[in-house]
Amino acid sequence: MTNSYDDLETAGCIFVVGSNTTACHPLIATRIYRAKERGARVIVADPRQTQIGNLADLSVHHRLGSDVALLNGMMHWIIENDWHDKDYIAARTEGFEALAATVAAYSPQRVQDITGVPADDIKKMAELYATCGSAALLYAMGITQHTTGVDNVKSCCNIALLCGNVGVAGGGVNPLRGQNNVQGACDMGGLPNVFTGYQPVSDPAVVEKFSKAWGRPLSDKPGMTITDMISAMLDGRLKALYVIGENPKLSDPDWNHLQHALNRLDLLIVQELFLSETAQIADVVLPAASVAEKEGTFTNSERRCSRIQKAIEPVGNALADWQIICKLSTAMGYPMDYPGGPEQIFDEMAALTPKSYAGMSYQRMGLNGLQWPCPDANHPGTPILHTQQCTRGLGKFHAIEYQDPAEMPDEEYPYFLTTGRMFAHFHTGTMTRISSHLDHEQRSGYVTIHPDDAARLEIAEGDLVAITSRRGQMEAPAQISAEVPPGNLFLPIHFGEYPANMLTSAEAFDPLAKIPEFKVSAVRIAKAQAA
Amino acid sequence: MSAMTPIQEQVHQWLEEERVDIFLAYRIVEGHPLPYAFTREHIEETGELVTGPARYSLEKFATHIASRYPDARIGMVARDCNQRALNVLRVWNQLKEGQVETVSVNCCPSDLRAHADCSYLERRPVGVVKQQLGQVPNQAVADVDAQPSAERFDRWMYEFQKCIKCYGCRNICPVCFCNECSLEHAELIGTGHLPPDIPIFHLVRAVHMAGRCIDCGLCEDACPAEIPLRLLYRKVNAIVKDLFEYETGSGDTLPPFSILGPKPTMSPTPLLAVAQE
Amino acid sequence: MEMKFVPSICSYCGTGCGVLFEVLDGELVGTLPMKTHPVNHGKLCIKGWNLHEHINSPLRLKNPLLKTFGRFTKVDWDKAMDVTADRLKAVIAAHGPDSVGVLVSAKMTNEENYLAQKFARAAIGTNNVDHCARL
Numbered sequence: 012m013t014n015s016y017d018d019l020e021t022a023g024c025i026f027v028v029g030s031n032t033t034a035c036h037p038l039i040a041t042r043i044y045r046a047k048e049r050g051a052r053v054i055v056a057d058p059r060q061t062q063i064g065n066l067a068d069l070s071v072h073h074r075l076g077s078d079v080a081l082l083n084g085m086m087h088w089i090i091e092n093d094w095h096d097k098d099y100i101a102a103r104t105e106g107f108e109a110l111a112a113t114v115a116a117y118s119p120q121r122v123q124d125i126t127g128v129p130a131d132d133i134k135k136m137a138e139l140y141a142t143c144g145s146a147a148l149l150y151a152m153g154i155t156q157h158t159t160g161v162d163n164v165k166s167c168c169n170i171a172l173l174c175g176n177v178g179v180a181g182g183g184v185n186p187l188r189g190q191n192n193v194q195g196a197c198d199m200g201g202l203p204n205v206f207t208g209y210q211p212v213s214d215p216a217v218v219e220k221f222s223k224a225w226g227r228p229l230s231d232k233p234g235m236t237i238t239d240m241i242s243a244m245l246d247g248r249l250k251a252l253y254v255i256g257e258n259p260k261l262s263d264p265d266w267n268h269l270q271h272a273l274n275r276l277d278l279l280i281v282q283e284l285f286l287s288e289t290a291q292i293a294d295v296v297l298p299a300a301s302v303a304e305k306e307g308t309f310t311n312s313e314r315r316c317s318r319i320q321k322a323i324e325p326v327g328n329a330l331a332d333w334q335i336i337c338k339l340s341t342a343m344g345y346p347m348d349y350p351g352g353p354e355q356i357f358d359e360m361a362a363l364t365p366k367s368y369a370g371m372s373y374q375r376m377g378l379n380g381l382q383w384p385c386p387d388a389n390h391p392g393t394p395i396l397h398t399q400q401c402t403r404g405l406g407k408f409h410a411i412e413y414q415d416p417a418e419m420p421d422e423e424y425p426y427f428l429t430t431g432r433m434f435a436h437f438h439t440g441t442m443t444r445i446s447s448h449l450d451h452e453q454r455s456g457y458v459t460i461h462p463d464d465a466a467r468l469e470i471a472e473g474d475l476v477a478i479t480s481r482r483g484q485m486e487a488p489a490q491i492s493a494e495v496p497p498g499n500l501f502l503p504i505h506f507g508e509y510p511a512n513m514l515t516s517a518e519a520f521d522p523l524a525k526i527p528e529f530k531v532s533a534v535r536i537a538k539a540q541a542a
Numbered sequence: 543m544s545a546m547t548p549i550q551e552q553v554h555q556w557l558e559e560e561r562v563d564i565f566l567a568y569r570i571v572e573g574h575p576l577p578y579a580f581t582r583e584h585i586e587e588t589g590e591l592v593t594g595p596a597r598y599s600l601e602k603f604a605t606h607i608a609s610r611y612p613d614a615r616i617g618m619v620a621r622d623c624n625q626r627a628l629n630v631l632r633v634w635n636q637l638k639e640g641q642v643e644t645v646s647v648n649c650c651p652s653d654l655r656a657h658a659d660c661s662y663l664e665r666r667p668v669g670v671v672k673q674q675l676g677q678v679p680n681q682a683v684a685d686v687d688a689q690p691s692a693e694r695f696d697r698w699m700y701e702f703q704k705c706i707k708c709y710g711c712r713n714i715c716p717v718c719f720c721n722e723c724s725l726e727h728a729e730l731i732g733t734g735h736l737p738p739d740i741p742i743f744h745l746v747r748a749v750h751m752a753g754r755c756i757d758c759g760l761c762e763d764a765c766p767a768e769i770p771l772r773l774l775y776r777k778v779n780a781i782v783k784d785l786f787e788y789e790t791g792s793g794d795t796l797p798p799f800s801i802l803g804p805k806p807t808m809s810p811t812p813l814l815a816v817a818q819e
Numbered sequence: 820m821e822m823k824f825v826p827s828i829c830s831y832c833g834t835g836c837g838v839l840f841e842v843l844d845g846e847l848v849g850t851l852p853m854k855t856h857p858v859n860h861g862k863l864c865i866k867g868w869n870l871h872e873h874i875n876s877p878l879r880l881k882n883p884l885l886k887t888f889g890r891f892t893k894v895d896w897d898k899a900m901d902v903t904a905d906r907l908k909a910v911i912a913a914h915g916p917d918s919v920g921v922l923v924s925a926k927m928t929n930e931e932n933y934l935a936q937k938f939a940r941a942a943i944g945t946n947n948v949d950h951c952a953r954l
Binding site: 016017035036037038039041187188189190191192193194195196197198199200201202203204206207212221225226227229230232233234235236237240243248249250251252253254255256257259262277278280283284285286290293294295296297298299301302303304305306307308309310311312313315316317318319320321322323324326327328329330331332333336337338339340341342343344345347353356357359360378379380434435437441442443445446447448449452 | 823825826827828829830831832833834835836837840842845846847853856857858859860862863864865866868869870871872873874876878879880881882883884885886891895896899900901902903904906907908910913914916917918919920921922923924925926927928929930931932933934935936937938939940941942943944945946947948949950951
């Protein structure tokens, strides 16, 4: 997030796109409720009907994957009505003319034809976003998990820059992170092309710094993303995989394809709390300590790095992930020894991460944590990014044309399928399905289907529905609800017995971010068996 | 020993004299008041004991200790609301008579005491939208009853629609201790969707709060949707008082009606069924 | 009897709510919101309130497991580490360091992520490091 949770409450308008906030980030929804009750206007754009949408001033349901068109349409109307922030654009941005030329072609009527959102609603969304003071844009995986994920994000940035909403209180472009430490994993260099703090592996000075610090010559060749690794497993270039705290067998696209890939490995090492679907097919399984059984830090969506503290001893012979990595590294002939524990590791990392984490220490963090960038020991942390200028200097507009998702419904596969979460479960369900209170809320997977479609196919609540995509077929019990539009299906991702990723595509991903298009697949359906 | 406050001295003495085995109060940890259990083994820590300003349900922690150690003698700092909760827990046999010894703390600034209210923390000001609708914090039941019924209905339906079904109102409640909760009775309340069944989810809880709620306000503080739950439960308690002259949180009798039957009717939540497959 | 309340951060979504673990005699008996935490102001969602349940699950892995002839056998850490390191070294010797991939985790701490990518880059010698940010 460019801004902070507290700051959301000061927004004049909150625009939520591609986020089922009350289910997936409930405590962010609290901030939206507060802002609304303080007088802020709330706009929600989501293909599905969501709780936060029902409470919004304006709720629209755009067709799956039509985000760029929707945002371009809003920008078209903002420029047409002269609501854009001309002083801000002149002082802080570049590329406005190209953007204006592109969005000129996205009239509300044309955008209505693409997105299915009535032209009048598009105009009203534009007006609310542009004319209610500072506007905060919130998004989640509904924006990113597309072949046009990067385009979608850039379009969110475009509209924020257009109205002078970047670097101001109550504004910003605010992605909500799905995992507790996805921000931290990225910050720590858990990516193939960067070390900690996004220092590129292709920069010789950076490689030299880390080589020196770590006492080993390091490679300056960017590595493979997960998406690349799967192809490399299939063609035999990747022979061993060490998976820590993830369940790719359930979480990655195209289940059959991934199954083949994992089967081709010579060695699969899985470090986990549970014998997850992926751990079951591993050669070695290493038992890890849980969040309550170790020390360390997590970094949340608002870039706040906070400590976790050890409450109990690990179960059985489980060890903290850091202890296991130290052991394995030492056994591999590269000794790692941190008698000072996680704090010593943190200090080593902070010293190598000058711009963002350098000023942090366990002592300074306390229980409130610190928000990066925090470059030195006197820096108070940064609740709002880019207040003076953007990281690259001027904020850049990207003129972006709308593109259809990789797969659109056709005669053979006439339905849209999208995937996501429900409120009581989390990701692949390894943690939530064994929790009795959470299991009570939802014991089993389902597929949500619109009442009209269900009636036409004579599908009743609970009937098994056969769903087929170009990748595979699965059956799931029907949940009939107008929360999905006609012609659309929703499959939650938490249930291994109904793996949504039997159907999704490993070939449809964003060319730059390599994020799979989990949010859009084309499928056909039929009633398989009555309940 | 450096100068101790009278409360710290008293707790020190109680632990030293073995009058209590454990004493529940607060300690400031990195600027945050957190609940803390003081013991004889670390008696020197009583010098760090504070009584606020944050407020947790210490009596709920006491019941957790008592269920494992039925003979434990437990001490705790108690405000008026804690005292009422302790009374309810004793009446319902969750704590034994005399099992908990309290050190009373004066919690309410005098101007608020007139409303029999507590304001242990600065209350978050309510938004202008709610103010315009007359929905100010800590409303008196009579003031709300005076509003037109259509207005009240719309208001509650709006509030309930925000619910994210965290069950925090129940989880934090000092007097909610049932092993089986009606809120998780699948035949009473549907599962798997947000918001939960409206208004049944909230009304089922409200009914169970009649003659039980001690008006501590912890539920409202814990509510992510900031639903004015305290007002709702005040209303049901007012009905109990009017009809049965029963004052929740004082006296030694059970409420005039007992919602819990002699035998539980629900089977325990099945666990692990799917995971073990 | 020993009771303590340990401040921590919820490990479900990326909001980062402050929790207190309620611990009685070394056993995790509950999770409750930290009332004064700047992120969640004493509130939690259904997952946060039940954070301790997965930690206490009897299905937690308690020992390293090695698969031999299709079945898992419990082993001690020394054995697990020796076998894993030998097999990794064999892969690297035969196919080079870039034939190994490491998937780090959005569920691990910063310190652990730092060490995991350091392990991949320095101990194995590859930049094949990624995690589930996209999933």
